[in-house]
Amino acid sequence: MLLAGGLVLAVSVLAAVAARPLAEWLPPLAAAWLLVSGALVLAMASGAMLGLLALAAAVRTPSVAAAGHESLRLITSQDPAPLALGVLAAVLLCVAALAAVRVAWRRAAALVAAHRGGRRLPSAGQVVVIDDVAADAYAVPGWPGRIVVTSGMMQALSADERRVLIAHERAHVAGCHYLFAAGARLAAAVSPLLRPLVPAIGYSLERWSDEQAASAVGDRELAARAIARAALAVAAAPPGRGAPGSALGAVAGPAGLRGAGEVPRRVAALLRPSPPPRWLLLSAGVLLVAACGLSVMAAALSLHGLIEAAQAARSR
Numbered sequence: 001m002l003l004a005g006g007l008v009l010a011v012s013v014l015a016a017v018a019a020r021p022l023a024e025w026l027p028p029l030a031a032a033w034l035l036v037s038g039a040l041v042l043a044m045a046s047g048a049m050l051g052l053l054a055l056a057a058a059v060r061t062p063s064v065a066a067a068g069h070e071s072l073r074l075i076t077s078q079d080p081a082p083l084a085l086g087v088l089a090a091v092l093l094c095v096a097a098l099a100a101v102r103v104a105w106r107r108a109a110a111l112v113a114a115h116r117g118g119r120r121l122p123s124a125g126q127v128v129v130i131d132d133v134a135a136d137a138y139a140v141p142g143w144p145g146r147i148v149v150t151s152g153m154m155q156a157l158s159a160d161e162r163r164v165l166i167a168h169e170r171a172h173v174a175g176c177h178y179l180f181a182a183g184a185r186l187a188a189a190v191s192p193l194l195r196p197l198v199p200a201i202g203y204s205l206e207r208w209s210d211e212q213a214a215s216a217v218g219d220r221e222l223a224a225r226a227i228a229r230a231a232l233a234v235a236a237a238p239p240g241r242g243a244p245g246s247a248l249g250a251v252a253g254p255a256g257l258r259g260a261g262e263v264p265r266r267v268a269a270l271l272r273p274s275p276p277p278r279w280l281l282l283s284a285g286v287l288l289v290a291a292c293g294l295s296v297m298a299a300a301l302s303l304h305g306l307i308e309a310a311q312a313a314r315s316r
Contacts, residue, residue: 001056002300004295005049011292012042012193020199024265027275028207032283035204036180038289039187042153045296046191050093052296056303059087059310078306092284099189107182111202114178115142126173129154135233137165147175156233157226164213165224171212176204185295203262211274224270232262268302 015038023031060076062082117140121128132150140146144205147169149162157165172178188194214223269275 001052001299004299005053005297007050008042008045008292009193012046012191014288015039015042016196018194018285019197020203022281023200023204023207024269025275026278026282028204028211029276031176032180032201032204032208034282035197035201036183036187036287038285039194039201040183041289041293042194043187043190045292046193047093047096047302050089050096052299052303054086054087054093057083057089059307060086071310074306074310074313084136096190100186103186103212107185110184111141111178114140121146121148125299126170135236136167137230137232139169139172139177141173141176141178147173153230153233157229160217160219160222161226161229163217164223165230166208167216168211168227169207170216172205175205175208175212177209180205203265206262207266207269210270220270227263227270228267246252300315 015035019035022035025031026034085130119142120128121140126144127147127149129149129151132152133152135153136154137147137149137153140148147166149165149169153165180201184198187196210223210227213226214220217223
């Protein structure tokens with residue numbers, strides 16, 4: 001059991017260190033799926049290991065062993081987990097559960113607010129242009145998703161650059177990127193070791209939309225120029241200004257054009273050819289995450305077998 005816990009811990013640390021390089025080296029779609037699914041599996045494995053350690057320590061206490069009709073001698077001889085470690089695991093599990101509930105509640109409330117805000121927008125098509133001199137553009141998740149662009153942003157871009165911007169936001173809506181972002185934040189709430197994955201996933205989602213936009217207009221240089229100019233327009237907006245309800249755009253994912261540190265990397269990536277699939281690297285990541293999940297399942301089966309053996313010994 002301790003070996004399984006150590007594996008989950010080691011892979012979580014490795015994922016935190018490798019998140020940004022993976023976001024750069026892998027194609028954006030593959031990077032987003034790998035990082036989000038890996039974060040969720042590692043978060044679930046971490047929570048499950050904490051629960052198993054707490055349970056393994058609990059069954060070593062005389063009261064729990066008596067209530068479960070188990071042989072305390074057999075259980076203590078196997079020493080599945082020290083009592084102190086089990087208490088610590090129980091405390092950490094409670095903290096992780098509370099953090100996960102808090103994040104899930106806040107994201108759900110934001111999604112409901114986004115949906116309501118989207119319904120109040122004019123219904124003339126998916127793209128809505130609102131009158132605001134501050135440059136901004138964002139995707140509002142909902143059913144259906146909407147794209148909001150301010151008049152200030154429209155004036156800052158040429159006609160071709162507007163096509164890139166709209167294609168970028170359409171990719172956010174079509175890919176349901178707000179679900180990826182919510183999954184990343186939920187995983188980080190359960191396991192703080194996974195927090196470095198959140199910005200890496202956000203970058204991958206933006207790059208995913210960038211590549212979709214470049215493909216839609218058929219010109220990678222135009223896409224790079226549009227992303228750079230839109231980011232400059234957003235940065236030049238007066239402090240505190242922005243489209244009404246623009247905070248709803250944060251539900252869809254990362255800061256996007258407001259993430260000044262990411263924009264040069266995104267522009268540079270668009271000026272290069274699309275990254276190759278890198279199947280070996282992708283397979284290695286999948287195998288490591290799968291090994292963590294399987295190790296936790298094996299630990300659970302081992303603890304279950306120990307409890308059954310203790311109950312059988314007690315009944316003799």
